[in-house]
Amino acid sequence: MALDRWIALVLLGICIVYGYTAWFTMDGSLAPFMRRNPIWPSTFPKVLSIIGIVASLVILLGLEKGEEKIGDIDHRRLGDYFIGQALFLLGLMVVYALCLRPMGFVFSTSAFLIVGSFILGERKWHVMVPVALIATGAVWYLVQEVLGIFLRPLPFFMGV
């Protein structure tokens, strides 16, 4: 089955769960006076769930005529691309998200920029490290001092 139909199947599942919530469970906690209104919090979601289910079924069953398009990257030949680098970078983003608060902005960000460049094949440490540190410092100053948005600069065990 083509990738777009697999995705349509997932979307159909989402729409069914969404529709089930809207049609059967959402209105349970509705106050009695609200039940007399022509519009309920579930009204718009109910309409959306129907359109969503119909649209995903049309894609799933291939009812709309059209040629299959292959985008910039052919997902059937993923092995030809740098899939490892992409996965590592996505993983690095997750690690960054988890480390930002406990490890502080300066350490997390400079590590993210250095490791990110390293994953992409950069080996010039004498360029990589200063660039990462300067950029981290500049962004921290702009966000914290100019915009006034708090960013803990240091790890939790080193105070604020």
Add this chain to the structure above:
Amino acid sequence: MLEGILIGLQTALSLQNLLVVIGGCLIGTFIGMLPGLGPMSIIAIMIPVAISMGDPSAALILLAGVYYGAIFGGSTSSILLNAPGVAGTVASSFDGYPMSQQGKAGKALTIAAIASFAGGTIGAILLMIFAPMLSSVALLFHSAEYFALMVVGLSAIAAFAGPGQVTKAVMMTVLGLIMATVGEGALFNMPRFTAGIMDLQSGFGFITLAMAMFALPEAVFLVLKPKNLGDDGGEIKDLRITRAEARAIAPVIGRQSLQGFFIGVLPGAGATIASFLGYAVERNIAPKAEQEEFGKGSIKGLAAPETANNAACTGSFVPLLTLGIPGSGTTAILLGALIALNVTPGPRLMVDEPQIFWAVIMSMFIGNLVLLILNLPLIPYIAKLLAIPRNYLIPFILFFTLMGAYIGQNNATELLILVGFGVCGIALKFANFPLPPLLIGFILGGMMEDNFSRSMQLYGGVSFILERPMTLGLLVIAAGLIVLPILTARRTKS
């Protein structure tokens, strides 16, 4: 009117206000260029500065300059990095980014600058002439018409998805609308579809979603299939546009200045819907051969949304200044700033405080001129972004994506949501599902439900569709926009 213009010029051309408008435009441009920081967040940040100035005219001039600058800066990041920080510049990336990929970044930025200038200037002229009249036209639109207008906007976006793609675009729009219903709505103070998760009570963040659907997949695709970001190594060789190109975009600019302005006037239909409708209209009326060029680096496809979004920004000031109704999220923040400065916008503003009303309009002319004069010479330096080696640029794009989401919500959980949505965005991009309709559906979802609910309340059900001819007409147009391309594709296929 002449007296008003003179009062406005006198106020706007004072040394202090000239510096304020130049400063506002520059701040807006530079911050707007960073993916993730749109005009709303920039204006919100600048409000304390504006209020501390004490003078309402100067404050409004500053905030308006920041607004225009941010829209211009957002276009630059859309064109160079395909990372629109502002919803109103998403459509600019459709053709702007392919142009920069073809080594025409300088030309694309020049077209964007000229189209923005023309759209903003023509919009300001129209604002000056039609403000009093247009306010009464906008009054004719009720919630039912707003709802129907949004349906038309979303259908138009789905309609230009291309043969065999209309249902996918509809699906993406519906997914965006579904996502907009997560959290507490404006009309119902009860959490919906949150699964008991506290962080979802306020819904998904627009910036997070925009970053996840545009910047992240683009950066990951750059990793998957390495290619030079600029064939010319970031050197902008040719900023000039030819006479033929100028002739080609001139009618587009004329049409989209008018269309964008009038869309901007309608509350709820701001720069975003104006830019997408502008793109759709220009694509649909272009000759068959030129239609094929849209999405691949068409100068008309770039000029249309760029003109329309600037004209709409100006148009959105009409309901704000004449009725006191914000036409968009950004003007809602401006309204808050005005109230903090003890200025009440509305029909009396023109009479009671003409210096404020006219100074803002005059500053729009000056602001647009400042953007053109300052930013055109800066384009080669701005485009140096392309010369940054891929090994450094990609981690920086990913970092700014993460920071955009973090600053927008000040919540580390948002970063995990960003990566989760980003993975979904990559999968959808692999399968050729169009992503812009998802984002637009998400942006318009809240307003659409609001207007739909109000109409249902007023008419006790869906009878408003039949009882209001304008609503019915708009919904018929919307249905036609969806059904016709599907039928045409079926006929062509058979």
